[in-house]
Amino acid sequence: MQEFGYINKYKMIRFENVYKSFGEREILKGINLIIVPNKTTVIFGVSGGGKSTIIKHIVGLLKPDSGKIFINNFDITLATDREMRELRKKIGFLFQSGALFDSMNVFDNIAFPMREHLDVSKKQLEYSIYSSLELVGLKPDEIINLFPHELSGGMRKRVGLARTIVMKPAIILYDEPTSGLDPVSSNLITDMIRTLQHELRVTSVLISHDIAESFKSGDYFAMLFEGKIIDYGNEYFFKSSLSPVIRQFLSGSSRGPIKFR
Numbered sequence: 001m002q003e004f005g006y007i008n009k010y011k012m013i014r015f016e017n018v019y020k021s022f023g024e025r026e027i028l029k030g031i032n033l034i035i036v037p038n039k040t041t042v043i044f045g046v047s048g049g050g051k052s053t054i055i056k057h058i059v060g061l062l063k064p065d066s067g068k069i070f071i072n073n074f075d076i077t078l079a080t081d082r083e084m085r086e087l088r089k090k091i092g093f094l095f096q097s098g099a100l101f102d103s104m105n106v107f108d109n110i111a112f113p114m115r116e117h118l119d120v121s122k123k124q125l126e127y128s129i130y131s132s133l134e135l136v137g138l139k140p141d142e143i144i145n146l147f148p149h150e151l152s153g154g155m156r157k158r159v160g161l162a163r164t165i166v167m168k169p170a171i172i173l174y175d176e177p178t179s180g181l182d183p184v185s186s187n188l189i190t191d192m193i194r195t196l197q198h199e200l201r202v203t204s205v206l207i208s209h210d211i212a213e214s215f216k217s218g219d220y221f222a223m224l225f226e227g228k229i230i231d232y233g234n235e236y237f238f239k240s241s242l243s244p245v246i247r248q249f250l251s252g253s254s255r256g257p258i259k260f261r
């Protein structure tokens with residue numbers, strides 16, 4: 001068995017030449033990427049380019065056709081189901097769709113992963129749920145008994161975030177955490193990603209279509225284009241890049257190598 005006990009300590013993610021096709025369509029064509037521990041890495045790319053596909057590989061929801069994916073020095077493409085289940089406890093995934101359970105109130109939604117994975121007392125459960133709601137800026141007493149349809153879009157995202165952090169993840173994956181939100185709620189979530197980063201010292205991966213927001217939350221940036229990571233660097237490197245793809249992406253111009261369908 002491979003050793004992954006150090007995930008709490010290092011939390012580095014590494015893609016090595018990862019290929020993935022769906023049917024005839026090759027989406028990932030040799031992804032090489034290092035996600036630095038305790039920092040936020042943003043993945044930029046056009047819609048349909050494969051960003052969600054990349055992060056689904058990190059939680060093992062998808063397996064590559066070829067290539068390797070390491071978390072620390074543990075190759076998750078070789079993990080058994082049991083090892084993958086263990087690993088997932090340490091990875092928080094905020095889905096693109098938000099994905100709360102409609103039939104459960106806020107308390108049960110957040111309790112769900114803990115009941116599933118951990119053996120905790122009722123007191124511990126309550127304490128963890130209340131503190132994770134407070135961490136995402138919600139007042140537990142006001143919303144704990146509400147159902148998802150009684151919450152606004154921004155609150156649902158924050159409850160989703162509370163459910164993610166209640167497991168004390170070492171890695172958090174955010175797939176468009178602010179899509180569909182007004183600018184104020186969007187800003188709140190963006191600030192929260194920063195705060196969580198500092199308070200929980202997690203390794204984060206963020207996918208976002210909002211460039212200004214990404215530069216606020218991110219430390220490192222990777223540009224996905226035609227199935228490959230074509231550029232990678234910090235904000236300064238990215239903003240001063242001469243790459244025509246990056247320049248077009250940042251400017252939103254319709255002219256350039258990126259073809260919109």
Ligand SMILES: Nc1ncnc2c1ncn2[C@@H]1O[C@H](COP(=O)(O)OP(=O)(O)OP(=O)(O)O)[C@@H](O)[C@H]1O
Binds near residue numbers: 027045046050052053
């Ligand atoms: N499970 C699947 N089966 C078949 N095709 C898929 C599957 N998952 C993704 N795809 C296809 O792969 C491509 C990349 O999808 P993906 O969701 O990764 O893009 P994305 O970059 O996240 O896009 P967006 O910004 O719109 O969310 C799309 O064309 C999508 O239709």
Ligand SMILES: [Mg+2]
Binds near residue numbers: 175
């Ligand atoms: Mg996506």
